[in-house]
Amino acid sequence: MGTVHAKVPEDTARNVGDFAKKTGLADSTKENQAKEIDLEKVKARVDRVNVDGLGRTKNDIVEDCIKDLFKAKDFQEVLLKAHKARVKLDELGCFKNIGVYIDTNKAANATADGLEVTFDVKEHKRVTGGVSTHVGNNEGTLTVSMKAPNLCGRGERVQIDYSHGSKKTSNFNLSFLKPFRGTHRPILTTSIFNSNSEWPNSGYKLLERGILLDLGLYSSPLLKHNFQWEASLRDLTTLTRAASFSVREQCGASMKSSLKHILGVDLRDDLIFPSAGSLVQLTSELAGLGGDVGFLKNEVLFQDNYSLFGDVVLQACFTAGYLSRLSNDKRITIADNCYLGGPLSVRGFETRGIGPHSDGDALGSSAYWAAGLHIFTPLPFRPGQGTFGDLFRTHLFVNTGNVGDFNLEQISKGDLIEILKTNVRMSYGIGVALRLGNMARLEVNYCFPYKFDKGDQTHPGIQFGIGVQFL
Known part of the structure; x- marks a missing residue:
């Protein structure tokens, strides 16, 4: 701007x-x-x-x-x-x-x-608003928003958002944002939210109501931190009468109070089709400071991009996460577990299609890891070069990963490596990726699941994916 x-x-x-x-x-x-x-x-x-x-x-x-x-x-x-x-x-x-x-x-x-x-x-005007559409997580969303920017002359903003997604998700959010002076550019955001989401691959829907405090700051020009506290009341119910018993027994109300720290460094030259640079994001969440839900969850995301020659780019990605219980007095619900599979992670599998299932419902696990190797090139013969054709890329990929219940405290380093190598899933394929402005990309891939477990839900053939962050 x-x-x-x-x-x-x-x-x-x-x-x-x-x-x-x-x-x-x-x-x-x-x-x-x-x-x-x-x-x-x-x-x-x-x-x-x-x-x-x-x-x-x-x-x-x-x-x-x-x-x-x-x-x-x-x-x-x-x-x-x-x-x-x-x-x-x-x-x-x-x-x-x-x-x-x-x-x-x-x-x-x-x-x-x-x-x-x-x-x-x-x-900005004193009051602004509008209707917009967004894409992400393989879902399209219609958003109605109204905001009052610069209320007191120092960047304060009150904003109201309501969104409804194509997968029957809905969100209401009322937030107040206040930037502060200083070298670290701190910004404090307070929010009241109401979120309703459905997860047909796991057979449940989740209603969350709560408050969120977020303090964002930079410890260096490129190193961003977000410190968050969230308190929410959650109501987990079955999506249909055919939901499995493993899902039904976790239904009910729960209260979650958690602290979260998100550390991110983004050195990529472009968000959608980077040709150079790296992205590192570390997320730690501690739940159990009140309420009946308690766990410690750590996740890492890494992406690196290399320009091989011309417009041919090699991209390597890795992500992993581990969920551990704090005490027997606190519970972990199916909504907190780790999942893997889908067009945004390990392609060639259904969303949440990797890992334990019960009567077709994905249950999730305590740990996961996944990696991807990609090659992005311009379209063959460069049709529409310099214009519409530059929005497209040819996409070749290999994805691999695993999800399961691993207890890191009871296994040695050698045993851990052996467990991570067991039941590894793998897929490969070719497709076309399309830039959707500077906010998302669309992938149409032909996938070949190569290694999978008996209980996994594979998706061979054409698979569509739309979102901001892909593996």
Whole structure:
């Protein structure tokens, strides 16, 4: 949102030349002679910063976002710090458009290498809303939202959302968000939610009502933390009369109170079709600080991308999770277990199709691991190159993984490796992936389940997947 511009005076050709000489971006070389410029060697400093378009937004929260600009010592630093300042202003949620313009300082007492940076902002209306559609987790969702941004002039926001999914899921969420000043860019979010979801592969539906507190901050420019506390009342019921006894015996009301920490580092150059960079996400959840549900759940997700040659990209993925009981006084329900299989994880299997089943219902387990190796290439013969054809990729993949009840405290390292190698599932296939804007992608794959267990639910042939995060 917004663009960084280096603005040159346009009065006359002499002014253009003066600007180039003043900033060191050109010298008196021969006409038409090309010269490579090292921006780190171009001395520059920011003398003035202007912010045009402020109305309700308070000065102190804006000053905190742009103050690092005055520390720049060369032209490259000015560009980088101007971009970072724009990102910080965008994170406040006060503005719907932010433009950045860099010009020479025209003041009478200006220094030879002095610059003037102008941020042209446009604030959100006091109340906004709309209807939108989203895709994710192999489901389409219609969302109606209304929000009141920048309530008190420092980025505070109240937002109401209601969504209804194609798989009969529905969610209501009322939240208040407050950004704070500081190097770590902390943001506090409080939410009241009501969530209703159905899981036909496991034969149950779940109604959750509760509150959520989330504190997000950056311990470094790229390392993000989310500290969450959630308290919810849950009602688990059977989806149909044909639900298995293993599902029926877990039905009923429960109360969950949990602390969660999410640590993420995303160095990818693109969210949908990255060609380079890595993603690491670690999630730890401790439930049992109140209520009758208690467990410790740790999950890890890793993705790395390599550009082999041209537009051919090799992608490697790995994910794993482990769920352990805290005490016999606390329960773990089928909604808390680990699951594997489906178009977003191990392809070639039904959703939650890997692991223990009872009368066709997936029960889940205490641990899982899965890995994937992918090759993404442009379509053969490059139809529509430079236009619509660039939204598509040819996709070749191999997926493998396992899910089961592993007790890490009672087995040695050697036994663990042997258990992880036992009953490994594997599939491979080929397909086409389509970018859906910058929010999701659609995969149509022809899958070949290669190794599977007797109780697994496989899905050979064509399989559709739509979502944001794939294995």
